[in-house]
Amino acid sequence: NAGVMQNPRHLVRRRGQEARLRCSPVKGHSHVYWYRQLPEEGLKFMVYLQKENIIDESGMPKERFSAEFPKEGPSILRIQQVVRGDSAAYFCASSERGNTEAFFGQGTRLTVV
């Protein structure tokens, strides 16, 4: 997976709590993408960030979801007031620049109970 690190690997939250998912891209990569995968389905695009900027958030729900990629530190996907339907695998990918190959992390599996 070319060094994209995601943590935690597994996250359990009760309904109404907040979930924070972290992604450290490959060293030197300034483009980060977040995808969501439901069981037996393909990955669905959520948001594309380039250091400190959100480039495309067309796949991210308007309510409760937010993403950031600060100048220093990992990219964070935050889900507030989680509901059962948020249970899924969330994958982060990074690329050196747009239109180059993106490498995926191992994902965070969120379970809302």
Add this chain to the structure above:
Amino acid sequence: GQQLNQSPQSMFIQEGEDVSMNCTSSSIFNTWLWYKQDPGEGPVLLIALYKAGELTSNGRLTAQFGITRKDSFLNISASIPSDVGIYFCAGQLAFGNEKLTFGTGTRLTIIP
């Protein structure tokens, strides 16, 4: 939104057989990518295609970017047990629009 239709959904083959799967789209894509995903892991890039008509190989894997830019196929020759997994195609719509649209996946099972 964009949709990629991937077929077949699943395949059951014997070790040593060749495998073929394909992806079709209602839209033109600028780039086609093929990924493999093992259980509990993230997708791993197998082959990237950047030009219509391009045929690219990676070991026993061969993929082609259809000339209409609306389809792509992946062939695996002489399958081995470690080929088991889910294969996804993904398309990148256009330069300047870097997000990937993924197919629904082809689950490959090798019968002993």
